[in-house]
Amino acid sequence: MKFLTEYRNLEATQQVIRQIEKAITRPWKIMEICGGQTHSLVRNGLLELLPEEVQMIHGPGCPVCVTPMQLIDQAVELMEKGVILCSFGDMVRVPGSTISLLEAKARGGELRILYSPLEAVRIARENPGREVVFFAVGFETTAPANALSVLQAEKEGLSNYSLLVSHVLVPPAMEGILDDPFCAIDAFLGAGHVCAIMGYREYHPIAAKYQIPIVVTGFEPLDLVQGIHRAVVQLEKGEYRVENQYARAVSEAGNLQAQKVIHQVFEIADRQWRGIGTIPRSGYALREAYRPFDASHKFGLAEETNTESGECMAGDILKGLKKPHQCPHFGKKCTPRTPMGAPMVSSEGACAAYYHFAPNP
Amino acid sequence: MDSQTPMSSSIQLAHGSGGLMTRELLDQIIFSTFKNPFLEQKHDGAIVPLKGPVVISTDSFVVSPIFFAGGNIGDLAINGTVNDVAMCGGVPEFISLGFIIEEGLDTSDFVKIVQTIKAAAEEAGVLIVTGDTKVVESGKGDKIFINTTGIGSPHPRAHISMDRIRPGDQLLVSGPIAAHGMAILSQREGLQFESEIRSDTTCLNHLVSDLLDEFGDQVHLLRDPTRGGISSVCSEIAQDSALGVLLRETALPLDPQVAAACEMLGLDPLYVANEGIFCAIVDAEAAPKILERMKSHPKGGRAALIGEIRSEYPGKVVMESAVGGSRIVTPLIGEQLPRIC
Structure with missing residues (x-):
């Protein structure tokens, strides 16, 4: 724990904030990609401690928030068909077009909330007469464990295990945001955990093409202010490089073993992002050889496109064009108990972060 | 037979x-x-x-x-x-x-x-x-x-009621938080830690009686933070008293292995169930003596002063973070952990 408390140190954090104050001469818009970073910023009260000129824009890095509604509908459909559906806890309260997974459970469906997909493989092993599906949601961070679960099921010859895949990738989303004509972002804080897996080689061409600083950053208060400081220093000098603040967890090449497992099982595919739309080559799908482990293929799930409630501005929030409290429904019609969109549900969603933690949004 | x-x-x-x-x-x-x-x-x-x-x-x-x-x-x-x-x-x-x-x-x-x-x-x-x-x-x-x-x-000297809470009252907790919930959860998840996380389940009536014997109506309110944890108790107090509750993150007693388990599972210890501690809202002047008395009792050895009642933000719970910022603490929404007690 010492490793953590050092990065939650009052003096060290405030010293870096003073360095930011010294370095900054004009307003800059910095986007933190990852929802975990958004939560840490708000939960630790950092937004009010930073100088006014630093405007943090909250990015789309909450996998639960960007998982398309029809995937949730498909998961509900599987539960209604008698499948044991396994999911990370965050996913279960997100509304689909009709109900959430938790509501499907209350109606008699079988839902298991797990911390690891390998647990789902165990459930498949222990229930040979039942179909077990793991809802494989997430960025590059959760992909290795999900891929590993498929390899494990294959090794054990389990034919009753499959994945409902909704994997998304960070770099295409960054480019998608930068290509938006309304984009006004000056720098990125890269998502530390994603980079721990994938490294940050992919970011050099993005930084060069869009002339934008990218600082790979961790999640603790000291990490975040250091990341912001490095971004501000680059911006003030007119530089645009990739830097690594989170060197204690991230190397340039990333975790090669994890990447190998990912590429063995998954291939890059177009993906729909809830609130944003389809981004080419922005996610993973199971490779042809692992088709038997693909739940949508196995159960012939319908690919209907359901339209979102027009009132929810999740798309603008995920692209950083609006702040949660600029939504007329924030905290009124839309609360974590009555969410209109995923960012209000997920523990990493920007709307939930503002609702739970921000003293004066 | x-x-x-x-x-x-x-x-x-x-x-x-x-x-x-x-x-x-x-x-x-x-x-x-x-x-x-x-x-x-x-x-x-x-x-x-x-x-x-x-x-x-x-x-x-x-x-x-x-x-x-x-x-x-x-x-x-x-x-x-x-x-x-x-x-x-x-x-x-x-x-x-x-x-x-x-x-x-x-x-x-x-x-x-x-x-x-x-x-x-x-x-x-x-x-x-x-x-x-x-x-x-x-x-x-x-x-x-x-x-x-x-x-x-x-108890003949008890005068415990929500309407006795005043701005300036101090908030004490009788021991380290989040142990019961994390003991149950780490058992369910099969998590192994260097030292086992044990539920804090214990009876608190003797400690409470001792406090009431000695301090009587200087004890304004008692609550045990079971399901929903400290956050729910504080939110109830804030809403029912129409006063604000200030918590200090660095003052919260928390065992390192419980803190580590919370980190790993992504849970906030403020929301995790307890079964062997209580929160006491007490008169500001008497607070240091009450705290001392709690600490001298076997069921309150690790008691701490964790916050106070404020008039500034009625109905809200605000926590000062370790790095000097502040945040709102909302009550638990939905079920964090089913069948915890």
Whole structure:
């Protein structure tokens, strides 16, 4: 724990904030990609401690928030068909077009909330007469464990295990945001955990093409202010490089073993992002050889496109064009108990972060 | 078959039938364990002596797993109800005990639970005076559920009520937070830590009585932060008193292995259940002495001053973060952890 408390140190954090104050001469818009970073910023009260000129824009890095509604509908459909559906806890309260997974459970469906997909493989092993599906949601961070679960099921010859895949990738989303004509972002804080897996080689061409600083950053208060400081220093000098603040967890090449497992099982595919739309080559799908482990293929799930409630501005929030409290429904019609969109549900969603933690949004 | 026939190795439906096998279970396990004149009346209920107003509280226990590090569903049921009576400023004296058992429960597990109940009742100084046992078919319950009702008298010096809270009052907690919830969860998730996380389940009535003996109406409010944790208690206080609650993150007592488990599982310790601590809102002037008194008691050795009542932000709970920022603490929404107690 010492490793953590050092990065939650009052003096060290405030010293870096003073360095930011010294370095900054004009307003800059910095986007933190990852929802975990958004939560840490708000939960630790950092937004009010930073100088006014630093405007943090909250990015789309909450996998639960960007998982398309029809995937949730498909998961509900599987539960209604008698499948044991396994999911990370965050996913279960997100509304689909009709109900959430938790509501499907209350109606008699079988839902298991797990911390690891390998647990789902165990459930498949222990229930040979039942179909077990793991809802494989997430960025590059959760992909290795999900891929590993498929390899494990294959090794054990389990034919009753499959994945409902909704994997998304960070770099295409960054480019998608930068290509938006309304984009006004000056720098990125890269998502530390994603980079721990994938490294940050992919970011050099993005930084060069869009002339934008990218600082790979961790999640603790000291990490975040250091990341912001490095971004501000680059911006003030007119530089645009990739830097690594989170060197204690991230190397340039990333975790090669994890990447190998990912590429063995998954291939890059177009993906729909809830609130944003389809981004080419922005996610993973199971490779042809692992088709038997693909739940949508196995159960012939319908690919209907359901339209979102027009009132929810999740798309603008995920692209950083609006702040949660600029939504007329924030905290009124839309609360974590009555969410209109995923960012209000997920523990990493920007709307939930503002609702739970921000003293004066 | 007489009452000396050895019990079967697992509980069967007939043990709840009201017939011979029920008798056998009562005589061999219940009455032989809990001997007291009230239970020996063998009425359908118990006639107990009480004078003046009565403090009464009931609670049901459905925890899964039924055995966990630091306790089991039995002591949890006794401590939970004893503590609820104590939080009202009551001195718990009598307990009723209702079992709903799923057919097939190992008799040895049931005996173990009953023995734990006995030990917990003795420690709390309460008598089991009446009870009930039902058995449901396999698959219709989950091993065992327990309902307990506690009865007692108000402590003569207690004056505990939400409308006694004033701005400036201090918020004390009697021990480290989040232990029970993380003990249950790490057991469910099969997490191993260097030192085992144990539930904090314990009775708090003696410590509460000592505080009331000495400080009387300087104790304004008592709450045990069970389900929903510290955040829910503070939110209730803020909403019901229309005052603000300030918490200081760095002052919260938290065991390092519990903190580590919370980090790993992505849980906020403020929302995690406790079963052996309480929050006390006390008069500001008396607070240091009350804290000292708590710390000198075996059930309050790691008590801490964690916050205070403020008039600035009525209805809200605000926490000062370790790095000098502040955040709102909202009540728990939905179920963080089902069947924690």
